Amino acid sequence: MISETSTMRLPSEIVYEILSYQFKDLMSNDHSATSEKYHSNIKTFLGSNSTVNRTFHHVCRVLIYRYLNFTTARSFHKLLNTLKEDDPGLRKLVEVADFQELTSIGLGRTGEMNRMIKNLTNETLWEFLLLTKNTLREFLASEHIQGDIDERIVHFLLSPGTVLSVVDFCGCSGSVFTKQFVTAVEKMAAHPSSRENFQITCLGLNDCTDIPDNTLSKLLNLLPELQKLDLTHTAIDDGTLINNLPHWKNLTHLSFGECLQLTPRGILEFFSYHPAVTDENNNSTLQWLNVQVHPHTSTWTDTQTLFLLKKLCQYGHNKTLEYLNIGGLPLHYSDDRTLIKTPHYYQCHDSLQFIKLNFPALKSLNIKDTNVPYDRIIQFLSPVHDSDIEVEQKLKFLNISNNSYINRWTIQDPALFTCSDSLVSLELSFDSWQQIENLNDRHELNCFKNKTGRTSIIQDIKNMESVKWKCYIDSSYGRRYWLYKCDPYLNRENIDQAASLTRYDSDGRKIIEIVKQPDFLKFAQNKIMLGCGIVPMNSARRRLIYKDMKPPISRFFNRDGRFATPGTHAMPILSPRLPPGGWRLIRNDDEDTTTEDDASTIEENSPIIHNSFQSLTSIPETRPPLVRENTRDAIYWDRSATSADPTLTESEYENAETDYDYLNDPELQRRRSQMSLFNSYHRSSSKNNLNNNNNGNTSNLTNAFKQHSQSQSQSQTSLPHYLSTPSSEHYKKNDKNKLSADYVYDPNEPEMNKRYRIHYEQLQEYKVFGTVERGMYRYYSLKT
Known part of the structure; x- marks a missing residue:
């Protein structure tokens, strides 16, 4: 304690x-x-x-x-009054406005009564946006406030000049909202001088069915820095998709699911020629893709599906895709196991085999509404035994609902639940799911798996391990039915029991039991998680979405540990960002060589910079360029150099402290880590040798590096007594309430290693999948 x-x-x-x-x-x-x-x-x-x-x-x-x-209009009105009456520092803390759970159901009120009370109207919503305009990063709307979003609010959310990076209109439709939305977009497109918004990176139009395709085209051309785009169930057509979408160089999440106006030809042409997904110079490739269709109205063929998968491989998306939703698309099955290695993929005739061999990072796959034979699914989930092919499958979620081959008779085959080590969840149809639910009162299925990986008719019980799968359902998600593999960390088996029990300690105080939802639900989502969540799990996702050039060590505290000044906030991005790197001056001399001393920054008053590169005026001048006769100098973009922050002036840039400077400060490293303290003894000797090198002794430099490398190798094998890992007897002798000062993480403890591995894997998954949290990100992501 x-x-x-x-x-x-x-x-x-x-x-x-x-x-x-x-x-x-x-x-x-x-x-x-x-x-x-x-x-x-x-x-x-x-x-x-x-x-x-x-x-x-x-x-x-x-x-x-x-x-x-905000769950009710009254709670929104109370908070609005608090922001108006309190000091300005309180309103500068607001970053996310979530209206996803706002509803009047169960309050005994009608829509007319809510309009009379006027707790939440277009006027109060506009007032809230004005109060939080300097800090608001995410605005998450829903169909419950679509009548309160007028032209002025839409223009504020989408126009440049604010730090809003995530805007979601999920479920907003109707004639009133559509009219206001179209008018706002038309006004923004009519002013070409300041129309592009370089701040917004995530846009959600899920289920906005009434927005015309020409309005979508104009809006998407105003947002050149989009990374995540959700167009599920919208009116986008082939012409807009192929001809009117801009070249997004940072696109990672894309959803065209259930877009009835899109044809297979339009989607295939987009993935074949559009630079947003085919340009090799793009900054990123796709990580999340949804092209789900209705099988009864779709004209897709299995040849077109395989062609789409090949195009994803041709441009490198198969190496980064972790979520793929091709529900409703027909798949081709073949017994021909001939494989041909091509420059971009393994060529084969079976669609599932092609996905298995060429999409190594895939963790969630949706093949809903597709009749895949049962033996094909087993082959797809089983590991690859070909020694010439190095493929380690990472699939964790598989949606095989509405598959006639998965029924109440085949679902009890244990091979489906034991053939894959990585699989943690299956989504099924109700009939097959109900068969597992009715097996016993615990609604679970126990299977036995051979630890050695060998399969035979006669199994040795000593080589078998138990694998438990359990049914999961929640009425708030609609008609979806899951089976998940139980584990003690992420997908607990006692969720229902733990939530129904209330425990107290010996003093009569209530013990708060943290009962989390199963972790596999994030792989089952149909909607893109646009924001960072209630609490960002790491800074990587926040840095990508909010695009902070130089985020502080703590967003709410200065580097000296004091509270941050309420007036400090991020500045909106009003111009396109330069790629990583910096401009360098290359000298054209007789030997055609460029040294580090010859590289310098171009002057601010240079005519080249003034005419062509106006955004570089904030780059400081390190030294005046050298003047040589009979030579022509040139500039080039060096991606290895550190790019300057265009939001800082020249003096601020020279005095600014970067995160790299702060985190790599030797004194800070010494305080943060005992291992750094141990290595500092060798740094001091190396530093002395390096100082001697300045006097011309080059041999000392070589010896210093040799001594440093030897010390590094020794530090990995032998440690001082105060850095050695404490034994189990150490914990028995010490008081449990006292924290041991010489404790170091034990790399040989398997349980701790497993927890660390799970933790870091979750952080990596959070970058792509986010978290399925409250409101719309839970309901819309997991609804039918």
């Missing part, structure tokens, strides 16, 4: 990180998922931490007001 005096000495950044983890755990405690549970978790968090001291109180305010989840 941490005493009260020790909390007073904790740095502010450490307090923020600790409370962030606690806040995320409490907000994940959502079984059953209701808005009352959300506010109950907030009260628990505030009651436990807000009264500890001033730092804890400030961190609690930061975490609570960063993500605003």
Whole structure:
């Protein structure tokens, strides 16, 4: 336990990180998922931490007001009054406005009564946007407020000049909303001087069925920096898709699911020729793709499906795709196992075999509404035994619902549940799912798997291990039925039992049990997770979405540990970003060589910069260019150089401290890690040798590097006694309430290694899948 005096000495950044983890755990405690549970978790968090001291109180305010989840119009009105009456520092903490769970159902009110009360109208919503315009990063709307979004609000959300990076209109439709939306987009497109928005990276138009395709074309051309685009169930057609979409160089998430106006020819032509997905100089490739269709109205053939998969391989998307939804697309099956290695993929005739061999990073696959034979699914999930092919399958989720071959008779075959080590979840139709549910009162299926990987009719029980699969259903997600593999960390088997029990300690205080939803649900989503979530799990996703050039070490604390000034906020991006690197001056001399001394930055008053590269005026001048006779100098873009921040002036850029400078400071490294402290002894000797090298002794330089490399190898094999890993006897002798100062992570402990591996794997998955959290990101992502 941490005493009260020790909390007073904790740095502010450490307090923020600790409370962030606690806040995320409490907000994940959502079984059953209701808005009352959300506010109950907030009260628990505030009651436990807000009264500890001033730092804890400030961190609690930061975490609570960063993500605003509005469940009723009255709660929105109360918060709006708080923002107006409180000091300006409070409104500058708001980053996410979430209207996904807002509803009047169950309150005994009609739509007319809500309009009379006027807690949430276009006027109050506009007032809220004006108060939070300097810090608001995400605006998540829903169909419940579509009548309150007028032309002025749409123009504010989509036009440049704000730091809004995520805008979601999921479910918004109807004549009133569509008219206001079209008018706002037309006005934005009529002003070419300031129409492009370089700040927005994520746009969600899921289920916005009434927006015309020409309006979609104009809007998408105003957003050149899009990374995530959700056009599911919209009116986009082939002409807009092929001819009117801009060249997005950062596109990673794309959804064309259930777009009835798109034809197979249009989609194939897009993936064959459009530069957004075919340009080899793009900054990124696809990680999330949804092209789901209705099988009864689709004209796709199995040849066209295989052609689409080959085009994804041709341009490198198969190496990065982790989510692929081709539900409803027909697949070709073949017994011919002949493989031909081509420059881009393994050529084969079977569609599932092609996906298995050529999409190594795939973790979620949706082949809903496709009648795949049962033996083909087993072959697809089984590991590859060909020694010439190096493929390690990472598939974790497979949707095989509405498959006539998966029925109440075949579903009980244990081969389906034991053939893959990576698979953690299956989505089935109701009949086959109900067969597992009725097997026993626990609604689970126990299978036995051979540890050695060998298959035979007679099995040795000593080589068998039990694999448990359990049924999962939630009425709030619609008619979807899942089976998942139970494990003690991410997909617990006792979710229902733990949520129904209330425990108390010996003093009669209630024990808060954190019951999280199963982790596999993030792979089952149909909707793109656009934002960062209630609490960002790491800075990688936030940095990509918000595009902060130089984010601080802590967003709410200065580097000296003090509270950040309320007036400081990120500046909106008003011009296109340059690629990583910097301009260098190359000299054209007789020997045609360029040294490091010859590389310099172009002057601000250079006519080339003034006429062609106006965005580079903020780059500082390191030294004046050399003047040589009978030579012609040139500039080139060096991607190995560090790019300058165009939002800083020249003086600010020279004095600014980068994150690299801060995190790699030797003194900071010494304080942060005992291993760095140990290596500092060898750094000091190497530093002395390097200083001697300045006097012309080059042999000392070589010896210094040799000595440094030897010390590094020795440090990996033998450590001082105060850095050695404590044994199990050490923990028995020490008091459990005291933290051992010489504790170092034990790399030989398998249980700890497993937890660390699961943790880092979750962080990597979070970059692509996000989290299926409250409101629309849960309901729309997992609905039927």
